[in-house]
Structures are given as structure tokens and as C-alpha cells.
Amino acid sequence: MSRFRLASKGYARSTAGDVIIFLILGGAAIFMSLPLVYAICQAFKPLNELFIFPPQFFPRHPTLDNFSDLFLLMAQSWVPITRYLFNSLFIVIMGTAGNVLFGSLCAYALAKHNFPGKRLINNLILFSLMFAGSVLVIPHYLTMAYLNWINSYAAIIVPAWAATLGVYLMRNFIDHMVHESLLESARIDGASEFDCYWRITMPIVKPAWLTLIILSFQNLWGEQGGMFLYAEELKPLPYALSQIIGGGVGRAGVAAAVTVILMIVPITVFIINQTQIVQTMGTSGIAGE
């Protein structure tokens, strides 16, 4: 925790340095958040203000019309919009859970065990990160067709479990944060390898899997189903919303509302996770004193 860390530092930090850092962060924060604030402002503008000249940043007469229009359009959808929402949540939760579980299991062995084939797996994971995903779509499709998974949630969820980014990330953190001596003493006390993984390693690397949850969640939340989900009642929410805003200029206000609504869920998950990261660090910092 920073309070402990700052207190433990045995040297003075220059005030000028602090001021400069503060200015850089403040300026950058404004630049980074500007387009997001803009997106939110757009969503609350009446249609005529969206096309005003010269363009205005903030809405002059804020309105909820865009949102009520959107809900009206959603209500007309012949597959209930809640079904799309369920599809999205199901895919996101199952996909993320499997990704974290299988990824961290594998990462634990890669970081803390030594066995024939380990280097090969490590290298394959590293290299696969650098192969352009979009040429893999066809082989991927063929695999799905062979497995008879086209038009099922599995076509999206199961490949998400094989996402390599997570393993690589978890392996780095386990390698770096979990000390061998800790595992050794647990083994002497009779802990099984699974205990070492589940009860010792996972709590220590909580920041890593919280980060992985954010990444995986975000990836799958944007999922539109593409060529793998044909049936309308299996399509995820972003697909349904993109259909609604496909209606041209007249739907500009609704489109702005959609942008905001699609952002709310990942941002909420992000905030919960980041506060968790801060909290874990707080406790483990004290425990380490």
C-alpha cells in the first residue's frame, strides 16, 4: 500500500517533481476523457442539436429522448431484448470463467513446475500471440463445423478458453510474485499441488486474474456472433443494437444512446475489479511487513 511504501522511502522526493507529475497526469486525463465525455453529451442531445452549426460540445437542452426512442425500438424487436442481454451475459461469464480457470491452471505449472515439453508450450503460446487472428477464421470455421458447434454458444465460449494472452499474463505474475519457499513449506506441511495452486498461488496473484477478467470480459462483451451464431435468438446484445442503429442519420441520437449503454457494463466491471486490486494490495502489503 502506498502509505506504507512512501513512509518507508529513505530519501526526499522533490516537490517540483511532484508538481510536474501532477500537471502531466491532469492534462493527459482531460485529453483521454474528452471523447468519452463527448459520447455521453451526445446521448443527451435532442436530434436537432446533433446537427447544429457550429457544433456544440455540451447539450443545451439535455433530453432523455434518445434513450426512450431506443427503448421503444428495443420493445419492437421480435426477439425480446432481454434474450439478447442474456445471450451476451451467458457468453461473457462462461467464457471468462473458463479462460481464467484453465489459463491459471496451465500458468501455474508453467511457472512453478519443470517437465518435458514446458519450453515448447511456452514458446508456442508466445508465438501464437503474434499470428494474425483474421486468417484463422476459416480454419476456425471448419473446426466448428466439424464439431457441429455452429449456431451454439460453445462456438464462442470454448475458443475463448484457449485465449493465450491470459496464460502468458498469469505465468508472468505467478513466476514473479509466488516465492518457491512458500510452496515448499506448504508441500512439507502436506499440501497437495492443487492446494498450492488454489489456496496459495491464486490469492497472491489476485491482481493478475482480476486484470485478466477485465480483458476477457471486454473482449467477449463486444462479441456479435458473426458467422458462428445464425439463429436470431442466440445473437448477443451488441448485434441487436447495431441492427437498431443501422437505420441511418435519423437514428444518430439513438446510436449515441447505444454507445453509452454498451459502455456501462464493462466500465462497472472495471471499477469493481480495480477497487479489488487496490484492496488486495493493501492487505498483502501489510501481511508482508
Next chain:
Amino acid sequence: MSATISEPKVAVDAQVAQPKQGRLRTLWESMKENKVSYLFVGPFVILFTIFVVIPILISIGLSFTYFNMVQPPSWVGWGNYLTLFLEDEIFLIAVKNTLFFAAITGPVSYILCFVFAWLINELKPKLRAFLTLLFYAPSISANAFMIWTVMFSGDAYGYINGILLYWGIIDKPIQWLQDPTYMMGIVILVVLWMSLGVSFLTFIAGLQGIDNTLYEAGAIDGVRNRWQELWYITLPSMKNHLMFGAIISITNSFAAAGQLQALTGATPTDWATWTIMQHVNDYGYVRYEMGYASAMAVLLFITMVVVQRLVQRLLAKLD
């Protein structure tokens, strides 16, 4: 690869020179000895093989064929690769653009991610969580960057044009996203704006994970200011994460396509923002020439691996 390895048994076994039969047996013995490890890696490795490794191998194979997704692939040997360099002028433009784009966005985004993570890490927890959200927010929403198309819209309704016209700096709207003078610059700006993503979050988590006792020991050993602390303690402890971030930067910058296409359209003026990845997608999904598209993907892959090796060598000097 990993720094701490407990049982050196396997390594010792492998070093002992033995006849082939014996070596296989030793390998089998040590595999049996480590069967718990295989239970751990098993589920992921099976999934990874089916959904990642095999598709990649198929795609490498296809790169030596002509495959239009209707007829079965026919073998053309190095034909696709030769066509790419000898006949496809747009590909060569794409190569030039990609290298330029990657040379700027790769290192800059990497440094931005680290610098901001490092600066934010010094703050109090609540402020840190809030700023992390602000910096990360552009990557959180899949299409937040589309705001920039409104900003840089070519008509008088675009924000930048609107303001410049209003102030009298220009007297007619500039076609920001159609004029090759500005296109690449704007695209780079937007991509950098979105670049505080995966690596940024990893760096923050990584900085949080550095053992406090290292800093205490450093202070005793005579670390006098934050630069020395950064150089002698923080960076060496972050080596794993720095390599991870480098790979993310390399893949993002060399394989960029989506954002560029969304900003400057499917057929940018003079191909000014056309990248290899866009060329891949064009051949793969518009023209259905999977063999040709795969050949480009293989070349791109080799480029990235070479760059990654170089970066790894650079990072190895951090000790």
C-alpha cells in the same frame, strides 16, 4: 524462461548422454514423474491445440496454395510470396505504411503505457483507481474512437473544422480523413489515444506486485531519487511484464487494421493508411483468396517474431 525452478531432475536427466532407446525411456520416466504437471496444463493445452495451433498450421499450409474457399486448394508453391513482392504494388505500399505506423505507434504506445502506469502508481488508492479508469476508458468501449470521425469529419459539421471555421483560421473545411497529408497523422493520434490498454493494466498490476522490501533495501543501499529507484529497482523487477507489454505493442502496431479502416474508410485515398492487415482482410473476406491472405499473414508473423527477438535482447540488458 522462468527464474525459479525447484526440481532440476529433468535437466540433469536430459544432460546425460545416452543411447536413443535409453533417452526415450528417461523422457518417459520423467514424464511419468511429472504427471501432475500434465494434469495442470492438459485442459488448456488441448483447447489451445485445437483452436489455435492447428488453425495456424492450416493457415501456413494454405499460404502455399491457391484457395478461393469454393474449390479445394491447389498447390502453387512459393507463388503467393513471389506475387506479393513482384506484382502486388498495393502490398508494397501497405508494407511501407505498416512499418512507418508500427515504428511510431509501437514504441510510443509502449512508453506511454509504462510512464502513465508508473506515475499513477505513486498516487493514493482511490485517486489511482479513478485515473486508471479515465486512462483506460478509451479501450473499454469498442467504438468510442468513432467519436474522432465526428471530430475530424470533412464537412463543416466536424468539430475541428467547425472551430477552425468559426475562428476564421481556415475558410473552407479540410477533408481530414480523405486528404493523404493528414490521414496517417490522425490515425496515429487516435491509435495512441486508445493505446493505454492491456499493457497499461498489466503494468499497473505489476508495479503493485513489486515487493516493498526491495524499495526499503534500496533506500538503505543509497538510492537517492525516484529516477535511481526506477532504474535500479522498478525496471529490473518488471522484466516479465515489460516483455509482455512489448509483445502487445508489437502485435497491436503491426496488425492494426480495424481502427484505420473505421477512420479512413475501406479504400483510403492513395492507399495512404492501407496496412498489411487491411490487405489481408481485403483478400481474405472481400476477394476470398485465402491462400494469398495466409501468405501475407505468415510474412507478418515472421516480421513480428524478429522484432520480438530484438526487443527481448534489449530487455535482457536490464539486469
